[in-house]
Amino acid sequence: MDFGLDDRTALVTGGAGRLGSEDCKHLAREGADVVVLDVDRDGAERVVEEIADDPEASGEGMAVECDLTDREDVAATIEAVEEETGGIDVLVNNAGFVDAVAKLEDFDDALWDRDVELNLTGAYNVTKAVYPGMKERGWGRIVTMASIAGWRGSFAQISYSTTKSGLIGFGKTLALEGAKYGVTSNVLTPNIVIEDLAEMEPEQLEAFNPQFERIRQATPMKELGREDDVAPLVCYLASEQARYVTGQVIGVTGGADLFSY
Secondary structure: OOOOOOOOEEEEEOOOOHHHHHHHHHHHHOOOEEEEEEOOHHHHHHHHHHHHHOOOOOOOEEEEEOOOOOHHHHHHHHHHHHHHHOOOOEEEEOOOOOOOOEOHHHOOHHHHHHHHHHHHHHHHHHHHHHHHHHHHHOOEEEEEEOOOHHHHOOOOEHHHHHHHHHHHHHHHHHHHHHHHHOEEEEEEEEOOEOHHHHOOOHHHHHHHOHHHHHHHHHOOOOOOEOHHHHHHHHHHHOOOOOOOOOOOEEEEOOOOOOOOO
């Protein structure tokens, strides 16, 4: 299916990371020119090189360094990108920390502040800068990456679960505000999606991290996800075909969000 992303510009935050880079490459294969935005400029440039070397990619990549927690940096960066590209049509809010693990009484306050600042406020900062252009042009797609942890909770991940839960409300509110202007907003809530883990045999996964093996066992499909299980859905939600899909929270979970016994 042709998703109609030729001549569209997509910006992916955290574009140098595992999931972000996969989103960037899939969007470029669908014809979009992709702004790979990350605080890690070298990583962003590597993704741009991968896009350039990909025979299936008809869109081009552009590496942009930006700190999403610095509101002035975000505003200046988005202004420069829009001037160069003519406007951002698709925003993928992907950047975020997931590494803070501790129970509440032992949780590091600095990590809480860090995660709220990037995972939640960072998405607010960049979306607030991009949204007016979408509204003015009467067309826009916002895809926000939350997590299954954002609505089910996740033991000893209080900052991650809380910020991802906040992004669900954020994305739904954007859908309400943007609907009459042709701007859609949807939220994805993946399970663990790491190709390297998904390829491990159960005994290997158990040896690597028993918690990941427990998650695999609790998933009805009995496997963890991969980045390319998520990226095609991002492309669809960014497309013209998805014009009537907004305000939705969509799980990519292998059934892990289902009640089972």
